[in-house]
Amino acid sequence: MGLTRRELLQAGTAGLASLASLKGPAAAGVGRGPVSAPPQAARSAGKVRKVIYDQDHRGPLSTDTVATLMLLQADNVEMLGITVVAGDQWVKQETAYALRLLELMGRTEIPVFMGADTPLLNTKVEAQMRYEFFGARKREGFLGAFNKDHWGPDEVRPLLPPYNRFAEIKAQPEHAVDFIIRTVRAYPHEVTIFCGGPLTNLALAVMLAPEIVPLTQEVVFMGGGIHHSTSSFNVYFDAEAAKIAFRAPWPKFTVVTVDLAETVHMGDDGKVDYIVDHAHFPIADLFRDYEQKPHRENPNLRWFRMPDEMMAAQIIEPTIFTEVKEMYVDVYTEESGHYGDTYFWDADWADRLKGSPLEGQNRPSPEAKKLQILMDLDRDRFAEWFVDLLTRPIRKPATARAAAR
Numbered sequence: 001m002g003l004t005r006r007e008l009l010q011a012g013t014a015g016l017a018s019l020a021s022l023k024g025p026a027a028a029g030v031g032r033g034p035v036s037a038p039p040q041a042a043r044s045a046g047k048v049r050k051v052i053y054d055q056d057h058r059g060p061l062s063t064d065t066v067a068t069l070m071l072l073q074a075d076n077v078e079m080l081g082i083t084v085v086a087g088d089q090w091v092k093q094e095t096a097y098a099l100r101l102l103e104l105m106g107r108t109e110i111p112v113f114m115g116a117d118t119p120l121l122n123t124k125v126e127a128q129m130r131y132e133f134f135g136a137r138k139r140e141g142f143l144g145a146f147n148k149d150h151w152g153p154d155e156v157r158p159l160l161p162p163y164n165r166f167a168e169i170k171a172q173p174e175h176a177v178d179f180i181i182r183t184v185r186a187y188p189h190e191v192t193i194f195c196g197g198p199l200t201n202l203a204l205a206v207m208l209a210p211e212i213v214p215l216t217q218e219v220v221f222m223g224g225g226i227h228h229s230t231s232s233f234n235v236y237f238d239a240e241a242a243k244i245a246f247r248a249p250w251p252k253f254t255v256v257t258v259d260l261a262e263t264v265h266m267g268d269d270g271k272v273d274y275i276v277d278h279a280h281f282p283i284a285d286l287f288r289d290y291e292q293k294p295h296r297e298n299p300n301l302r303w304f305r306m307p308d309e310m311m312a313a314q315i316i317e318p319t320i321f322t323e324v325k326e327m328y329v330d331v332y333t334e335e336s337g338h339y340g341d342t343y344f345w346d347a348d349w350a351d352r353l354k355g356s357p358l359e360g361q362n363r364p365s366p367e368a369k370k371l372q373i374l375m376d377l378d379r380d381r382f383a384e385w386f387v388d389l390l391t392r393p394i395r396k397p398a399t400a401r402a403a404a405r
Contacts, residue, residue, distance in 0.1 A: 049315055050078050050190050050217075052180055054115070055308075056087025056144070056197030059097025060160045061290035064088065064196055066266075067308035068098070069283055070386075071194070072105050073395050074316040080183055080191070081111045083176035087197035087237055088144045090153040091117040099167035100159055104282040108169050109397045115176030116200035117153055119238035122146075126335075127237075134337030142233055162285045180205045184212040192315055195221040195245075196308045198234050203241035206248050218252040219245070220314050222307040224329065224342030225258035226373075232258050235331060236340025243331040247367050254372045255329065256310045263376075264310070266291060267303030269383045278391040287390075313382060314374065316389075320382050323375040328364035344373070 053071060058064050071077050082102075084095045095114050102108055127146040144150070151157065159166060172179070180201060184191050193216060195202055206213060223234035223242065235242045246253070266272060272295075276288045295301050313320050328345040332338050345364035346352060353359045 048076050048078050049192055050080055050187055051315060052080055052083060052183055052191055052193045054083045054085060054176070054180070054193060054195045054197065054201050055094075055098070056085050056089065057082070057094040057098040057101075058088035059094070059101070060163060061286045062088065063304060063306060063308040065097070065101060065286070066306075067194075067196055067312040068101060069105070069286075070309060070312040070316065070389055072107055073389050073392055074312075075395065077316060078398075079107075079110050080187075081113055081172075081179055083113045083115050083180060083201055084171075085115045085176070085197045085201045086117045086119070086145055086153070087234065089150070090145045090155075091115065092154065092156045093151075095171050096156050096159060096166055097163065099169055099171065100163045100165070101282075103167050103169060104162065105394060107395075107397055111179075112169075112171045113174055113176035113179045114171050116204060119198065119200055120203065120240045120244075122236075122238055122240070130337065130339060144233060144237055146237070161289065162282050176201050177204045177208065181209040181212055184215050185209075188215040189217055189251075191216055192218045192220060194311060194315060195219060196234075196311060198238040199241040199245040200238045203238075203244040206244055210248070213248045213250055216250060218254060219250050220254045220256075220311045221245075222256040222261065222311050223258075224255065224331075224344070226344045227259050230341045230343070232340075232342065235342050239331050239333045239340040242340070242342075243333055246329050246331060246371065247369055249369060252372060253369070254314055254324075254374065256307055256314070256374050258305075258307070260374055260376070261305040261307035261310060264306045264379055264382065265303040266306060267295060268379075271383060271387055274387050275390050280391075280394050283390055283394075309386065310374070310377070310382075313377075313385070317385055320385065321374050321377045325373045325375050326370050327373045328368040329371045329373075330365045330368040343368075 051071060053068070055064050055068065057068065068082075071079055082098050084091050084098060086094075088094070091114050095112060098112050102110055102112070124146040127143050128148065131143070145153070156166075174182075180193065184193075193202065199221065202219070221234070223232045224230065225232060272287055272291045276284050276292050278284075279287065295303065326347040328347065328349070330343050332341045332343065343365070345362070345368065347370055349362050349364060350360075353362055
C-alpha cells in the first residue's frame, strides 16, 4: 500500500510530492505563457519595497482584489510577481481574475504564477465532516473552495463585469513555489512576501529551500485571532502549512489578526461612496458593482472587515499602525473540532507569573516562534490614506513612467 499524503508530510517528503502533483494541465483562460525574465530592479527614486504577492485571488471584488489594487497603485512597491494559491476559490479561477485585473489596470508586465491547488493534507471531505461534527468554525461558516456548492478545481467560470472576458496574457509556466525560491535567492534580504491566503505556497518553499527563510526581508500574513476568533480561514484551510510557516525562523513575520481586521469595515466613514464617485476605471466600477450596489439593495448586508487591506498598509505605509506586540504563535493540527486554531503566548511569558503557583505553566509550545502581531492602528488616518490611494490616477508601469519623463 502506498503512503498517504499525511504520511508523506510526516516523513518530510511531502513538499516534493505536492509540488510535482500540482503541475497539471492549464484550463481555458488561464493557460501558461512563456517563461518570464528575472524580475527587474526598481528604477524609482527612494525606498521601494520588492514584493512577492501570494494570494487566493478571489474575484470579482474581495478583500484580496482590493489589496491587489492598493499595491498596484502604490509608488513605493515593486510587485515582482503574483503567486496564486487555492483558498477562497480554486487556483485556476483565481488566476483568471488576477490576469484580467492586470490587463484592466494596464500592468501586464507583472508575471502571474499558479501555485498549490490543494492544501498539504486537508481535503474538502475532511473539512465538510468537521463542519457536520463540530459546527461552523466562525459566524460566516466560510470554507472557500471547500464550500459545499463550490465548483470543481478544473472549472473556470466566465468572468463577471467589468472583467467581461478572459485575459489575453497567460500565467507563467514556472510553478509559484519555484518562483518564490528563485526570487528570494536573487534579491537576498530585499523581498517581502505578502501572504493573503492559506500558507501552502510558502510552506512548500520552506520545505524545498529552507535557506530562503533568513534571506527574506519580511512575511506579512493575515490570520488567527487572540480574542475575537482563534479560528480563521487562512489558517484552517491548510493548518499544516500554517504550522510550517509560523515555525520557520524568519527575520520578521508580521500578522494581521482577525481581532484587528474586525475593527475597520469597508462601509465605515463613507469610503465606498467616495471611491465610486472619484476613482478611475476599473476601480470605481468594481466598487460600484460589488460594494455600493449590493449594500444599497440590501441595507442589512454586513460589511466585511479589511484584513488584506491592512496587510497592504503594513507594506506601503506601516506607520499607520500604532501598536505592535511580539508574541509566540503556533497552530493546532490534530484532527478535532479545534483543527486550525491559532494559539498566542506573550513573549515575556516567563516573567509574568513569577512567584505564583502557576509559574512555569504558561509557556508556549516548544517549537513556536516569535511573530510581530499588529495590535492597533490610526483608524482615521487609515481611512483617509486608503481613499486617497484608490482615487489617484491609475499608476502606470515603470517603463511607461520612464518614457514619459
